[in-house]
Amino acid sequence: MSDSLHAPAFSDRDFRTALGRFASGVTVITVHHEDRTHGMTANAFTSVSLEPPLVLVSLDNRSNMHRILPSVRRYGVSVLAEDQEALSNHFAGKTAPGVQAGFTMRDGIPLLDGAVAHFIAEVTEIHPAGDHTLYLARVTYLEWHDRRPLLFYGGHYHNLRVHKGEWGEPESSLFSIGGIDAKGIK
Numbered sequence: 001m002s003d004s005l006h007a008p009a010f011s012d013r014d015f016r017t018a019l020g021r022f023a024s025g026v027t028v029i030t031v032h033h034e035d036r037t038h039g040m041t042a043n044a045f046t047s048v049s050l051e052p053p054l055v056l057v058s059l060d061n062r063s064n065m066h067r068i069l070p071s072v073r074r075y076g077v078s079v080l081a082e083d084q085e086a087l088s089n090h091f092a093g094k095t096a097p098g099v100q101a102g103f104t105m106r107d108g109i110p111l112l113d114g115a116v117a118h119f120i121a122e123v124t125e126i127h128p129a130g131d132h133t134l135y136l137a138r139v140t141y142l143e144w145h146d147r148r149p150l151l152f153y154g155g156h157y158h159n160l161r162v163h164k165g166e167w168g169e170p171e172s173s174l175f176s177i178g179g180i181d182a183k184g185i186k
């Protein structure tokens with residue numbers, strides 16, 4: 001059988017573009033390793049199971065986090081707030097002058113201050129998956145805050161626009177994706 005029969009009928013670029021149509025939040029995955037905090041921006045974070053409470057993150061096999069996680073076996077997840085775009089870039093290796101990250105230690109795991117939600121999770125399974133590795137983990141701690149999240153869609157940052165409810169009640173509001181202050185990320 002020729003190899004071309006197995007080649008995907010789309011380019012790498014098309015694959016990325018189509019995947020970019022899936023809107024997500026943005027997280028920073030954190031670990032404490034050799035007396036230092038290491039953080040990495042990730043949007044391939046997902047809920048997996050309610051009972052037991054499981055989440056997963058998909059890590060590029062070239063990332064430092066992938067090298068560290070099998071030995072520390074626990075990670076923090078900070079779901080970024082809409083004003084934390086600079087921190088998202090910082091923990092994706094694209095820092096700008098003056099960016100400062102504050103952490104609070106919880107159960108030995110650093111969690112990023114100012115986030116929308118935090119989780120601490122203990123790795124239960126590690127699955128190699130192509131050029132990435134899936135880290136399935138059981139949630140042992142969580143908290144959330146009334147802040148608005150940072151969103152990622154089509155390779156750009158976005159935030160939620162609040163619409164007044166159609167029924168006139170001041171409290172009833174619908175959210176939709178707004179494209180303000182979007183900054184391109186490859």
Ligand SMILES: Cc1cc2nc3c(=O)[nH]c(=O)nc-3n(C[C@H](O)[C@H](O)[C@H](O)COP(=O)(O)O)c2cc1C
Pocket residue numbers: 026039040041042043044045058059060061062063064065066088089091092093152185
């Ligand atoms: C919005 C955004 C989402 C990202 N999501 C992921 C992801 O889910 N998995 C991943 O491996 N890298 C992801 N990255 C890239 C990593 O953050 C980047 O490669 C980082 O520098 C890796 O850090 P480390 O090698 O120091 O651990 C993302 C970057 C951005 C800007």
